[in-house]
Amino acid sequence: MINYLKPGSLILICCLLLAGCSGGRYVIQDRNWQPYHLEPAAFTRHLYSCQINGSAGIRKYSFSGLLLVKEMEDGSKRVVFQNEIGFTFFDFEWDTAGMFRVVQIQERMNKEPLIKTLRKDFEVLFRLNFSAAQINSDRTLVRTRLLKGNVVYETGKEDKKNIYILDEKERKVVSFIIPAGMPLSGLPSDLTITHHKANFGIRLKTIPSND
């Protein structure tokens, strides 16, 4: 037992622990990519119950609310996050050309890195503002380039429709975990987004419509 606690072993254990904390690698063996037309997600309205968990230093935080995702009559898209009592935290808009605008945001959330991160998450979900996509040879993965890294959509098997944002070394930066059987064409009814480096996560669960 004492042997395991030698400095070399400790470094190894630390490395293993750190690797365990990160999102890990997403090994794409097939490199035979072909051009592919990735359609934007089709949806009209989704109301989710939303929980955000994270940590800043040693402090953990968690808060919840309702997330409304809606395509307006003119084709623009809106994402509004408010608490259950009705106060709006943020309201984002993408116009028909995909131009992003912050319609409203609470002062405490009005931080550029946070807005950028959330914007990217929604654009990945909506499949908006992407460069040309490619599909692999067995048609199980679609990828599209980001400025740094790739977004990978699992498109093949019924039970595997997750989405990953990978860095240049194909390490998972963000994972979008979607329950089995969700259609790729629209938005999922449930979803867990994990930001492996930024240490925060978003859980979404559809709230049944009042209609």
Added chain:
Amino acid sequence: MKQLLSLLAFIMITFTGWSQSGYTPVSDISGVKKQFADKMAHTQSLESNFTQTKQMKLLKENIVSNGRFYYKKDNKVRIDYQSPYNYLVILNNGQMSITDNYGKKTSMNTRNSKSLQSINKVMVDCMSGNIFTNSDFRISVSKNSREYHIEMIPNNDDLKSMFKKIDVYFNLDNLYINKMVITELNGDITDMKYTNVKANTGLNDQLFKTR
């Protein structure tokens, strides 16, 4: 002639506006204040059903939720959203707990935050009818044949950054709360209607346990 028509139109619009709301200003605020103080002296607890409608004007979207509301002297409030999502807020003498739709419970001391203190106070005051002593708001009172309408405009910067005003409506006969309407800065409205209000039903303290 044109001037006469304009005058008539103006009178008609004014009259229509007045008759639609039907509220006339109350000048004897100290009389109303005493009425509420007397009533509250004999009210140990209140409980009711509520329906909350969040109206997002720009999005042409309403989100409706239902639940149970409880108040117990002094300073204890329980707001229990039961449909279409679960969300529980308990305020108990400066302590606050929130249990979200995922079952995660967060407890906090509102005394550590000025804005939480203000929200805590306004919630308790609106439910109990003790709003005349709340210095965070500029208050005006009007009434019609059925209810008192208390308009509360925030004075302090924390509250001003969150909403434009709160309108609270109390039953003229028994002075129990009928409705609370929160108007946000962007014009969105959260309307909470209280029905089947019952007083002094001997509520158990367990309902207001925050930990």
